[in-house]
Amino acid sequence: MSSKIKIAIVDDELLFRKSIGFLLREEKNLAVVFDGGNGEDLLKYLGNKGNIRPDIVLLDVRMPVLNGVQTSKILSDKYPDIKIIALSVFDSEKFVEFMVQYGASAYLPKNSAPEKVIHTINQVHTHGVYFEPEILNIIMNMKRAEGSGRTKFSFLDLSDREVEVLHLICMQLSTKEIADQLCISERTVEGHRKKMLHKTKSKNVVGLILWGIKNQVISME
Amino acid sequence: MSSKIKIAIVDDELLFRKSIGFLLREEKNLAVVFDGGNGEDLLKYLGNKGNIRPDIVLLDVRMPVLNGVQTSKILSDKYPDIKIIALSVFDSEKFVEFMVQYGASAYLPKNSAPEKVIHTINQVHTHGVYFEPEILNIIMNMKRAEGSGRTKFSFLDLSDREVEVLHLICMQLSTKEIADQLCISERTVEGHRKKMLHKTKSKNVVGLILWGIKNQVISME
DNA sequence: AATTATATACGTATAAACACCTATATAAAA
DNA sequence: TTTTATATAGGTGTTTATACGTATATAATT
Numbered sequence: 001m002s003s004k005i006k007i008a009i010v011d012d013e014l015l016f017r018k019s020i021g022f023l024l025r026e027e028k029n030l031a032v033v034f035d036g037g038n039g040e041d042l043l044k045y046l047g048n049k050g051n052i053r054p055d056i057v058l059l060d061v062r063m064p065v066l067n068g069v070q071t072s073k074i075l076s077d078k079y080p081d082i083k084i085i086a087l088s089v090f091d092s093e094k095f096v097e098f099m100v101q102y103g104a105s106a107y108l109p110k111n112s113a114p115e116k117v118i119h120t121i122n123q124v125h126t127h128g129v130y131f132e133p134e135i136l137n138i139i140m141n142m143k144r145a146e147g148s149g150r151t152k153f154s155f156l157d158l159s160d161r162e163v164e165v166l167h168l169i170c171m172q173l174s175t176k177e178i179a180d181q182l183c184i185s186e187r188t189v190e191g192h193r194k195k196m197l198h199k200t201k202s203k204n205v206v207g208l209i210l211w212g213i214k215n216q217v218i219s220m221e
Numbered sequence: 222m223s224s225k226i227k228i229a230i231v232d233d234e235l236l237f238r239k240s241i242g243f244l245l246r247e248e249k250n251l252a253v254v255f256d257g258g259n260g261e262d263l264l265k266y267l268g269n270k271g272n273i274r275p276d277i278v279l280l281d282v283r284m285p286v287l288n289g290v291q292t293s294k295i296l297s298d299k300y301p302d303i304k305i306i307a308l309s310v311f312d313s314e315k316f317v318e319f320m321v322q323y324g325a326s327a328y329l330p331k332n333s334a335p336e337k338v339i340h341t342i343n344q345v346h347t348h349g350v351y352f353e354p355e356i357l358n359i360i361m362n363m364k365r366a367e368g369s370g371r372t373k374f375s376f377l378d379l380s381d382r383e384v385e386v387l388h389l390i391c392m393q394l395s396t397k398e399i400a401d402q403l404c405i406s407e408r409t410v411e412g413h414r415k416k417m418l419h420k421t422k423s424k425n426v427v428g429l430i431l432w433g434i435k436n437q438v439i440s441m442e
Numbered sequence: 443a444a445t446t447a448t449a450t451a452c453g454t455a456t457a458a459a460c461a462c463c464t465a466t467a468t469a470a471a472a
Numbered sequence: 473t474t475t476t477a478t479a480t481a482g483g484t485g486t487t488t489a490t491a492c493g494t495a496t497a498t499a500a501t502t
Contacts, residue, residue, distance in 0.1 A: 012332070013310070013331055013332055014331075014332040014333065014334060015241065015331050015332060015333055015334075015335065015338065016237050016240065016241075016331070018244065018334070018335045019237065019240035019241040019243065019244045019335070020236065020237075020240040022240065022243040022244040022247060023239065023240045023243040026243060089234070089441070090441060110234055110235075110236050110237070111233070111234055111235040111236060112235065112236055113235060113236075113239070114236065114239045114240070117236065159477080159478060159479085161478075161479065162478095169427060170427060170431065172423065172424040172425055172427050172428045174425075174457080174458065174459090175458070175459075176457095176458085184479085184480070184481085185480075185481050185482080186481095187480085187481050187482060187483090188479070188480055188481060190459080190460080191479080191480080191481080192479085193459085193460085194460070194461080195478090197460080202393065203393040204393055204395075204459080204460080204488090205426065205427055205459080206390060206391060206393050206426055206427075206430055207393045209427055209430050209431070210391065210430070210441070213434060213441065214441060220310065220311060220431070220434065220435060380447080380448060380449085382448075382449065383448095395487085395488065395489090396488070396489075397487095397488085405449085405450070405451085406450075406451050406452080407451095408450085408451050408452060408453090409449070409450055409451060411451095411489080411490080412449080412450075412451080413449080414489080414490085415489095415490070415491080416448090418490080424490095425458090425489080425490080426489080
């Protein structure tokens with residue numbers, strides 16, 4: 001009980017991560033040892049031997065460069081002793097599934113109360129994991145699905161070229177305009193779009209766009 | 222110099238607005254007197270005579286129920302003495318224009334550093350307004366445009382029915398499916414969509430969806 | 443009283459998106 | 473080495489979306 005719980009915060013929104021740092025510092029048993037804007041920054045920090053190793057990482061699911069899912073995959077592999085608490089504006093089932101599968105010990109919606117965050121941190125530190133009933137429910141369903149068949153995650157894996165096409169789609173360009181821009185056939189563009197619709201399980205571009213935003217493939221700024 | 226600057230925070234993300242509250246409380250000359258999740262909450266608070274009137278409102282542009290633009294419109298009308306600082310994840314020109322036109326005294330991107338926020342608050346309190354060079358530039362261009370012709374803002378005004386249709390579009394429904402759901406003709410649905418494309422100056426649904434997200438007509442949760 | 447915005451709806455077109463199919467070359471992974 | 477994913481590209485066809493009209497009834501505003 002003597003030593004503080006060491007926290008790292010990873011979130012792309014500077015003002016948010018600095019602010020929540022102040023919130024956490026209010027708690028006497030917590031110490032914020034790092035904050036950064038993406039997974040890469042965190043891994044760089046951890047790679048440097050001189051730096052203080054955190055006990056718990058507050059990890060935003062949605063980030064540019066290296067997002068929460070990818071980061072927690074690497075984290076739980078290279079640093080299995082560091083606990084991960086996933087932070088997200090969405091309480092989407094998919095994200096819960098992925099974060100849990102890739103080693104998250106808790107899942108917090110971003111409109112949680114500060115007390116809930118503090119509570120979750122303490123629970124994770126003492127008991128290893130902490131999940132709210134609703135989240136637990138999602139996890140149980142997931143386990144059941146895993147047992148019955150093999151879990152398929154085509155998710156989160158758009159190729160570079162597909163992302164490129166998706167960006168042009170977002171600029172309201174038609175297939176022909178995209179083809180001209182990239183100097184490829186319209187059919188190829190159609191092929192890419194179709195592949196993306198399949199990968200994201202979307203019915204049409206609308207679904208694809210919304211998927212892209214949720215997964216931070218598309219940024220709004 | 223004796224009395225503190227009284228701040229109200231309005232942002233739909235609970236954790237963010239509570240956190241930034243802690244950040245602001247670190248400053249000895251600042252006092253957070255209110256925080257709420259939307260414009261309506263703020264107006265209710267201000268309507269109650271017993272409550273402490275804030276000097277400055279930190280107002281998120283993007284909120285459900287009553288968004289930043291609508292709120293600042295009402296605020297600057299009913300409480301012209303209260304200064305407004307617009308907060309936004311986007312540094313879109315359109316938002317700057319609207320917020321400034323509707324009475325904002327400053328415009329802060331959400332990935333600003335905490336020091337910048339503190340600085341802006343102090344500047345607004347002592348000098349009335351504070352704009353960064355880039356933002357100032359947008360405002361100057363705006364003024365020029367205003368002089369040459371009349372400014373047209375069809376913006377921000379989708380009818381209830383249009384919003385209803387937009388939500389169904391987001392659910393990846395086709396025109397026919399939407400028509401069935403609402404028990405109206407496909408032509409009517411097409412009419413609504415066309416009207417929305419025009420109002421939002423979009424070329425196709427993709428633009429419409431992105432507009433809807435930026436303007437919080439579409440929520441991602 | 444006259445104007446404006448809204449919701450409704452039809453007709454005729456074209457443009458674009460999406461569904462099926464096949465196929466090849468390349469690079470990475472099992 | 474064989475498989476798998478990717479990027480490329482073609483053919484054919486159907487379904488949707490969008491563009492151009494017009495029109496009417498209603499409620500709100502000036």
